[in-house]
Amino acid sequence: MTETTSDLKDENVRELGFADVNRVMELLPHRYPMLLIDKIRDMDGCESAVGIKNVTINDPYFQGHFPxxxxxxxxxxxxxxxxxxxxxxxxxxxxxxxxxxxxxxxIDKAKFRKPVVPGDQLELHVSKLQNRGSVWKFRGIAKVDGVVVAEADYAAMIRDAEEGE
Incomplete structure (x- = not known):
């Protein structure tokens, strides 16, 4: 059996715990300006992951939030x-x-504890709380320099993509 580039990338994520932005874009349909993950630093099967968002003044959200x-x-x-x-x-x-x-x-139990500003690097810690069928529940904790800046519990549904989506 020959390995494809995609197989090698999956194996690298499992072994190295890292996915760059190109791999993130293979996994998610989001694109600029709504792709909010620059890389995934750690991933443990489907139990937990740590995403990274580098916050820069060039992000379009800062034009009006707040001048x-x-x-x-x-x-x-x-x-x-x-x-x-x-x-x-x-x-x-x-x-x-x-x-x-x-x-x-x-979304449930959302708390925002500290402002996030340009120059910060958000660490997005997520862990699976449970999944039943197509519904998954997660706990998310966002940190900057090891300090919790936000947290929330949330639910998501996974389904087959339809053509054209």
């Missing part, structure tokens, strides 16, 4: 955690990138 006092929107921190979980689910379910899609369903 003269840029703060990364909290809702985008939650979205970045959800994208990290989505990549985890797709990778953990036999790497069905392009054949599966993950939909964000619910």
């Amino acid at each position: 003269g006092h840029p703060v990364f929107p909290g809702v985008l921190i939650v979205e970045a955690m959800a994208q990290t979980a989505g990549a985890l689910v797709i990778h953990g379910t036999a790497g069905d990138a392009g054949r599966k899609v993950v939909y964000f369903m619910a």
Whole structure:
């Protein structure tokens, strides 16, 4: 059996615990400006992952949030955690990138503890709480320099992608 480039990338994620932005884009349908993960630093099967978002003043969200006092929107921190979980689910379910899609369903217990500003590197720690059939529940904790800046529990549904999606 010959290995494809995709097989080698999957193996690298399992062994090295790392996926660059190109692999992230293979796993997720998101693109600029809504792709909020620059890489995945650690991934443990479909149990947990750590995504990385480098926050820069060039991010388009800072034009209006807030002029003269840029703060990364909290809702985008939650979205970045959800994208990290989505990549985890797709990778953990036999790497069905392009054949599966993950939909964000619910959010609970969201707390925003500290502003995130340009120059910060967000660590997006997600861990699976449970999954039943196509519904997965996660806990997300966002950190900057080891300090918790946001956290939330959320649910997502994984399903087969339809043609044209």
